[in-house]
Amino acid sequence: MFKGFWNAALGVAGLAAVGLFVFYMLYKQILGLGILIGLNQNQSFIVVLLLAVLIFFVAIYAIRIWYLNNRSEAGQKSPLPDIQRRDTVTGIEIEIPQNCTFRKASTALAKTDKATIKFSGFTETELNTLLIAQTLSTNTIKIALERFEDITGTPLRPYKVTKGQSTYQLTVV
Secondary structure: OHHHHHHHHHHHHOHHHHHHHHHHHHHHHHHHOOOOOOOOHHHHHHHHHHHHHHHHHHHHHHHHHHHHHHHOOOOOOOOOOOOEEEEOOOOEEEEEOOOOEHHHHHHHHHHHOOOEEEEEOOOHHHHOOEEOOEEEEEOOHHHHHHHHHHHEOOOOOOEEEEEOOOEEEEEEO
C-alpha cells in the first residue's frame, strides 16, 4: 500500500518528501508524548504553535532544496532530443536531429552512457548553439563530444573533454 505512495512522493518531491514525512511523524510523536498534560492552556498553545511554526519552516526549507536541485538543470526545461546511438564494430554512430543545441545534444549523449555532463567556461550563447543535423561516426562518446565543436553552425571556443567515472566535463581552454 505504501510502496505506491512512496514512489509517487519521491518522484514528485525527492528527498524533500522524506524530510517532510520525518517531521510530520515527529510532530505526531511529540503531541502523543503527554508532555502537554502538565502545562496550562496558554503554555500548551505556545508549545503547539512553536512546533507548527518549526515544522512549517522545515517543510519550506525542504521544498526550497528540492526546487534548487531541480533548477540546477537550467536550460533543459524542454525534453532532451532523441539522440540515436548505435554501437558498430568500429565504435559508435550518433544521429544528431534537427534544431539540437550543443548543451542538449551533449547532455543526451552523456545520458546514453549513463553519465552526466558538466560545462565549465561556456557562455549561454555557446551552450545554445545549434548543431548541424547529421550522423556522426566515432570510436567513443568522448570523441563525439569533442567533435561537436566541428559541427556547430556558429564556431565555439576550443574546449577539452575529460571523462570521470560517471561524468563528462567539458571545459573551455
